[in-house]
Amino acid sequence: AQSVAQPEDQVNVAEGNPLTVKCTYSVSGNPYLFWYVQYPNRGLQFLLKYITGDNLVKGSYGFEAEFNKSQTSFHLKKPSALVSDSALYFCAVRLNTNAGKSTFGDGTTLTVKP
């Protein structure tokens, strides 16, 4: 079984401030973790993923995420938010034994205010 939780429906930050979008997961094996972003009226766009190795993963548009096995978390971060980062963010998890099937969190709406 696999599940992922995004505890915050909404995150608001000021432009230029650091941002964090939280994700925790629950799996019965080794997880593969992903972050996707969705802009209004668009499909999802891949940001970054954790497979194995270095716990700090760097992705597109200056985003990074840290895999924390003990806390079962994979929070998305960016040092300095832009207004254009405002979007809906989804964390997803899949197992290596669950070919093709990813489970998505409920999503977090990020709003960056000028």
Next chain:
Amino acid sequence: DTEVTQTPKHLVMGMTNKKSLKCEQHMGHRAMYWYKQKAKKPPELMFVYSYEKLSINESVPSRFSPECPNSSLLNLHLHALQPEDSALYLCASSQDTAEPYEQYFGPGTRLTVT
């Protein structure tokens, strides 16, 4: 070319109509997916095709019928839909399903059932 295209962008159909959604990718990906997404909710997996064979059907009602004519094309045939089937239908592809490759999403077809 890292694009997944979907047609049509919008579709309005009556409950007795038959229509089809189309998806195309030219990235050489061997896995293709259909998702259903309601507003501000996570995408819900419907079907997965791996090497042109249906590998996952998430207990989707038979009024939705997927088809994968070749490795680049994915169709979703619709018949006798219900108003609650109104949603954004997303197509995605990935290199394959055996490894944790990221998915590339199309912009979606916004379906309204009247």
